[in-house]
Amino acid sequence: MQTQFVLDDVVTVLGPDGVADPATDPKLPGETAVKLFKHMLFTRLLDERLVLLQRQGRIGFHIGSLGEEACILGPAAALGDDDWIWPCYREFGALLLRGMPLQTYLDNMYGNANDAVKGRQMPDHYSGRPYKFGSVSSPIGTQITQAVGFSWAAKMKGDPSVSLVFFGEGATSSSEFHNGMNFAGVYKTPTVFLCRNNGWAISVPAANQTASQTFAQKAFAYGMTAVRADGNDLLAMIKVTRDAIERGRRGEGPTLIEAITHRLSGHSTSDDPKAYRNEAEMAAERAKDPMPRMRAYVVAQGLWDDTQEKAWTEQVDGEIKRAVEAAEKAPAPALHTMFEDVYATQPWHLAEQQAEAERAPRPAGHGGGGGGH
Amino acid sequence: MPQMNMVQAINDALRLELKRDPRVVLLGEDIGKVGGVFRVTQDLYKEFGADRVIDTPLSEGGIIGAAIGMALYGLRPVPEIQFSDFIFPAFDQIVSELAKFRYRSGGEFPAKMVIRTPVGGGIRGGHYHSQSPEAYFIHTPGLKVVCPSNPYDAKGLLLAALRDDDPVMFFEPKRVYRAARSEVPEGDYTVPLSQAKVVRPGQHVTVLAWGAMLYEAIEAANQAAAQGVDTEVIDLRTLWPVDIDTIVASVKKTGRVVVVHEAPKTCGFGAELIALINEKAFLHLEAPPVRVTGYDTPFPYTLEMDYLPLAGRILPALIETARY
Ligand SMILES: Cc1ncc(C[n+]2csc(CCOP(=O)(O)OP(=O)(O)O)c2C)c(N)n1
Numbered sequence: 001m002q003t004q005f006v007l008d009d010v011v012t013v014l015g016p017d018g019v020a021d022p023a024t025d026p027k028l029p030g031e032t033a034v035k036l037f038k039h040m041l042f043t044r045l046l047d048e049r050l051v052l053l054q055r056q057g058r059i060g061f062h063i064g065s066l067g068e069e070a071c072i073l074g075p076a077a078a079l080g081d082d083d084w085i086w087p088c089y090r091e092f093g094a095l096l097l098r099g100m101p102l103q104t105y106l107d108n109m110y111g112n113a114n115d116a117v118k119g120r121q122m123p124d125h126y127s128g129r130p131y132k133f134g135s136v137s138s139p140i141g142t143q144i145t146q147a148v149g150f151s152w153a154a155k156m157k158g159d160p161s162v163s164l165v166f167f168g169e170g171a172t173s174s175s176e177f178h179n180g181m182n183f184a185g186v187y188k189t190p191t192v193f194l195c196r197n198n199g200w201a202i203s204v205p206a207a208n209q210t211a212s213q214t215f216a217q218k219a220f221a222y223g224m225t226a227v228r229a230d231g232n233d234l235l236a237m238i239k240v241t242r243d244a245i246e247r248g249r250r251g252e253g254p255t256l257i258e259a260i261t262h263r264l265s266g267h268s269t270s271d272d273p274k275a276y277r278n279e280a281e282m283a284a285e286r287a288k289d290p291m292p293r294m295r296a297y298v299v300a301q302g303l304w305d306d307t308q309e310k311a312w313t314e315q316v317d318g319e320i321k322r323a324v325e326a327a328e329k330a331p332a333p334a335l336h337t338m339f340e341d342v343y344a345t346q347p348w349h350l351a352e353q354q355a356e357a358e359r360a361p362r363p364a365g366h367g368g369g370g371g372g373h
Numbered sequence: 374m375p376q377m378n379m380v381q382a383i384n385d386a387l388r389l390e391l392k393r394d395p396r397v398v399l400l401g402e403d404i405g406k407v408g409g410v411f412r413v414t415q416d417l418y419k420e421f422g423a424d425r426v427i428d429t430p431l432s433e434g435g436i437i438g439a440a441i442g443m444a445l446y447g448l449r450p451v452p453e454i455q456f457s458d459f460i461f462p463a464f465d466q467i468v469s470e471l472a473k474f475r476y477r478s479g480g481e482f483p484a485k486m487v488i489r490t491p492v493g494g495g496i497r498g499g500h501y502h503s504q505s506p507e508a509y510f511i512h513t514p515g516l517k518v519v520c521p522s523n524p525y526d527a528k529g530l531l532l533a534a535l536r537d538d539d540p541v542m543f544f545e546p547k548r549v550y551r552a553a554r555s556e557v558p559e560g561d562y563t564v565p566l567s568q569a570k571v572v573r574p575g576q577h578v579t580v581l582a583w584g585a586m587l588y589e590a591i592e593a594a595n596q597a598a599a600q601g602v603d604t605e606v607i608d609l610r611t612l613w614p615v616d617i618d619t620i621v622a623s624v625k626k627t628g629r630v631v632v633v634h635e636a637p638k639t640c641g642f643g644a645e646l647i648a649l650i651n652e653k654a655f656l657h658l659e660a661p662p663v664r665v666t667g668y669d670t671p672f673p674y675t676l677e678m679d680y681l682p683l684a685g686r687i688l689p690a691l692i693e694t695a696r697y
């Protein structure tokens with residue numbers, strides 16, 4: 001094995017005790033550190049609540065970020081206001097961090113009349129242009145080449161914005177990954193490839209995706225910079241993403257970041273991990289949960305305590321409860337919305353079909369169970 | 374005879390053929406240990422091992438391309454595409470390669486496989502877990518296309534497809550997977566390809582359907598009966614090459630036809646069926662043929678039951694066509 005092609009180093013900042021390594025510490029202002037920890041906790045509480053709502057049959061589906069909050073929120077926090085995020089499907093925390101109101105997100109989870117995407121897509125398939133955040137698609141990997149093209153266009157126009165694209169380690173097997181990496185390498189696009197290596201693609205372990213020792217090393221073949229980072233370490237994720245963004249802005253091209261993390265839940269609410277995972281392994285992963293680690297940091301810095309946590313948890317619970325109630329009260333999207341946005345202006349055949357649908361008997365709504373994966 | 378749902382019936386067919394034919398290998402995403410996201414390949418990994426029930430990397434192009442290579446070598450691969458919505462990364466391999474291999478090599482390189490893939494909506498899957506892409510493949514010369522509506526047919530058609538010498542796209546209606554149970558013989562049997570089935574004889578109007586929408590057509594036919602309209606319901610079972618004789622015989626009898634499918638209307642298989650009927654039975658028609666289909670929009674989430682051509686939309690089409 002040629003070790004120069006393998007990245008042995010994993011960038012870490014926070015120890016389990018919450019002490020930051022001064023050599024790599026991104027030195028966040030206290031206020032920012034607290035804001036990010038609070039957002040992490042908020043994301044976690046919301047995630048747990050959504051799973052519950054799905055179990056109760058009140059929403060159809062949820063795909064969460066339990067355990068992956070650090071490698072989702074860290075990179076999002078490292079971006080400048082004019083940089084863009086091209087999401088996979090677990091990054092609702094990043095979307096909320098970028099400013100989407102909780103209510104807007106929950107309206108998407110319910111696919112109701114207030115949903116920005118008009119109830120057309122499954123839950124967690126949001127779109128966030130006002131927040132410089134792309135539109136979620138289920139087919140794996142498609143956002144990767146698109147992010148490359150977007151950042152390439154920005155570069156052509158002398159716009160300093162950088163694009164960050166999220167995907168899972170499973171997506172590195174898709175042709176879109178290889179196309180995207182190659183184009184980005186050839187055209188030195190300002191793109192940050194953020195691979196969340198959570199160990200699993202539904203039930204398929206990472207070792208089945210590649211014979212490479214690391215996912216990061218794939219960058220070498222495409223002539224780009226590679227980094228491996230502790231994906232459960234919020235500060236490490238901020239550090240490596242900032243560096244990658246700066247390289248991109250300086251015209252030094254793309255970076256592939258492999259964030260090593262764990263999926264502390266099933267793939268989605270449609271999945272039962274008991275069929276392919278063992279409890280001991282999962283317990284070991286839970287011990288590496290990014291939340292307690294970041295909590296230890298803010299506590300050690302004297303920025304956070306139990307009283308604040310209790311108050312924040314109560315506040316968040318209340319906000320979620322009110323937003324859920326409002327989302328549940330909202331009606332379903334009107335029938336005509338189904339026939340809009342297919343084209344910029346509605347052609348004759350869709351006008352005809354819309355009129356036909358409006359004459360047709362309305363079926364009973366669908367209940368329970370989400371079918372996606 | 375055991376009662377099975379469609380998931381069990383397909384599982385049974387795969388097990389039987391894995392035992393009978395050493396050339397058969399299964400490959401796909403999550404099909405091994407966990408037995409597929411719909412559990413269709415449940416326990417086959419345990420029984421036949423990782424060399425015959427293969428969990429692949431996440432690449433549909435890789436799965437089908439590799440399966441073509443295996444087929445050229447002489448294996449009988451049965452790739453699974455997790456949802457037919459995710460077949461498009463493999464579209465080039467299917468359309469440019471698989472479908473044309475026999476022809477372009479002058480018969481030197483037939484590439485036999487059965488591509489299994491869940492199809493259709495009504496399960497809250499939104500744009501990308503609900504579509505019905507059969508028409509793309511029917512349009513492609515060299516592919517056979519099958520879509521069973523019930524457990525008995527699913528097992529028999531799958532066994533027939535596996536033993537047929539051409540590549541077959543085997544669409545499994547996921548809304549039916551666990552919804553319908555029927556008696557399924559334990560051992561070996563086949564349901565021949567390219568044979569439709571008259572599931573409800575009738576005199577006034579013919580309705581052509583398949584997969585999950587067959588049940589909607591039957592429901593509409595039962596409701597139409599209450600209004601004095603006697604509907605003949607035909608389950609096409611194999612979409613291509615379609616059983617033209619059964620269709621033409623029925624249309625010649627009733628003079629009226631309604632086609633039902635979930636896929637969008639424009640260039641859906643209904644268009645081809647009606648063109649064929651016009652070509653072969655025009656003078657027997659007593660009413661314009663009608664399509665009741667998904668609309669020409671992406672498959673929606675919240676409004677999916679409005680989108681689908683359910684019995685409520687089929688019934689008026691039957692009545693109007695019968696009374697035209
Ligand atoms: C083209 C395509 N094939 C299959 C699927 C079904 N699918 C959804 S998520 C997933 C696994 C993705 O794993 P990974 O990329 O590691 O992301 P993670 O879910 O772990 O975040 C699969 C196979 C899909 N969405 N798209």
Ligand SMILES: [Mg+2]
Binds near residue numbers: 201
């Ligand atoms: Mg993964």
